[in-house]
Amino acid sequence: MNKLSIVATPIGNLEDITLRALRTLKECDVIYAEDTRVISKLLARYEIKKPLQRLDAATEIKKADEICARLEAGEKVVFVSDAGTPGISDPGARLVAQVRARLPDAAIEAIPGPSALAAALSIAGMDIAEFTFLGFLPHKKGRQTALKKVAASDIPVVLYESPHRIVKLLTELGEASPASRVVIARELTKVHEEVISGAPHEVLGHFTAHPDTVRGEFVVIVAP
Secondary structure, eight states: OOEEEEEOBOSSOTTOOOHHHHHHHHHOSEEEESOHHHHHHHHHHTTOOOOEEEOOTTTHHHHHHHHHHHHHTTOEEEEEOSSBSTTSSSTTHHHHHHHHHHOTTSEEEEEOOOOHHHHHHHTSOSOOSSOEEEEEOOSSTTHHHHHHHHHHOSSOEEEEEOTTTHHHHHHHHHHHOTTSEEEEEESTTSTTOEEEEEOHHHHHHHHHHOGGGOOSOEEEEEEO
8 A cells, every 4th residue: 555654763861762662664665864874774674674865955856756756656755864863954845745646546655753853842841841953043034034933932832943044042041031041952962961951151151161062963942
């Protein structure tokens, strides 16, 4: 039976893969990946050999044609992003939308698993009854508007940030919302996993004093 499986993969530790995800990877006909080099490491770890095709943000719409053709031929297709759950600040959403529109009878299943967003919230030590997720803030146009939205929020706001802009973000938060509490989860599930919390200037001071830790991926939670 034709099926598109959206599979969550580890965000760091390769042991964070579900039994269902491994079975799905073993039983599929082809795997489309945001970066075939990244998924290859996971497949090698679990001795899985499958045809690999690249599908990143730039090729998502174009590759949807190819995937729809495979599904029409009865194939089982898997899509994975580099890490975590596809479609959340990662490719995947437009692919699913295209398949739903073109092949309304095709089976599309979620194979849940790791998510940097959920992992960070689980160890933030905050009462998270509700929150706003903004993903990556705009680099230039619209950035100040987004920061004002963060500062004005009466519920926690969760952001993703890269090592190239984390210091800039903390500086901006210190100006826009100096009294807020910031929790940063860095390198989640990896050897150098770290969680830092405090006012924006305090967290900025940590990274200024330890510049060697300004690396990896960051989940930033800003509480009013």
